[in-house]
Amino acid sequence: MTNTPATSCSYDLVITQADEGAECSVVRRGPANALAVTGGRSCDEGIRLAGLLFPICPRAHMAAGLSAMEAAAGVMLSSEQAAAREAAVLAEAAASSLWRAGFTWPQLMGLAPDPGLVRSGRQASDGILAALFSENWARPGGAEIVFRANDARAALNVLTECAEQLETASAEIVSAADRTFDQAFTVLPALGNQLLFADTAPDRISAEETPRSQARAAQTAGTLSDWFAAQAAATRALTGQLADALDRIAPAPAANFPSDATGTGMGIATTARGRLRHIIDLDHGRIARWTSTAPTDWNFALNGPAANYAAQLARDEFDRIAPWLIAALDPCSPCRIVPAGSAAHA
């Protein structure tokens, strides 16, 4: 039994096998829009709720929501404020990446994970946030920056060391892994040689009415070794971006955020799984509508990459490969493969 604390979504990939190949559709269970409960509330209340509804990566959701509110209100953050917020989000993403590559993936492979690495990364991420702001960082218009640079960089060093350890650990994991895992991963190049990440939709209508992924070639993974190397490199890259953001931080006042703003805005934030997008309608300072699209929403959408790729798997390899395909797309909600017509599906 599993538990997803945020929005309690789950996905079933429903497979229909036929002589000419498989068809795969997606059944999504859970609320269509958890953020609907923010309707009618103030921006401060809405942000607070967003953090509670998405406790796995609260900073990313809150930051995307804040950016959307600011865009809706026509408020521009100073570069220093934007850098401080960016650093808070990147630190969370780096810690989450360590969790995924240092803990989740070894577990999937039946190997010993490294919880100490994950704990260290998370502590460092928390330390960075504490070194940036005096109190509540998640305020529309920005928050009071009290940049304790030495503390932030010390925490960054810990995160960087964790990422380096991940590279070493990844090499050890690969050397210990059953070679059949490599066989599983060789299917990915055959399916396009791309990992898919959610990206910004070109316009609002297409994003809401036709969920689809704007796939971009982010990494190439021909073997398990390549995969882990890419995961470790991605984590290192996040720490590099974090270092750059820290270099741009300086004390700066928050922008004035009007209490009666009306408008529509979009905000983007980085997570370990890809980009996260929020869109908010404000009506005289109150939230009229708030929607979000997370990487898992894109990748496991109806006719999305998971469904399309699963349908391309050869019938005799499906049972072996499909679970790894799902793992490769890294859903943040429970996902299972269900044969069409089975009791589980019915």
Add this chain to the structure above:
Amino acid sequence: MRIVESNGLVALCDGAGRQETVSLALTGELAEGEYVLVHLGTALRSMSEEEAADISNAISAVAAAVEGRDYEHLIQDLVDREPALPPGLHPDDDLPGQAG
């Protein structure tokens, strides 16, 4: 979720009307009565009873909204309350060092 039985790095947790066996590999051993944030069978971190209640109420509010029930009472105390950094993250606290 609240830990009702703890046995090393495995715990039986209670929350949202059900019980679940949870790995404590990421948090280390925790005592009965403590609260943890659980994701896909693993406790990600421990948290205060107040934070656990806030998250539980927010998620319950979503469930109530989906079912067309009133949910305002579950999240009404957010009004005029400012979010705060969790324990241990206040600027006056020591910066966490590298563990393990």
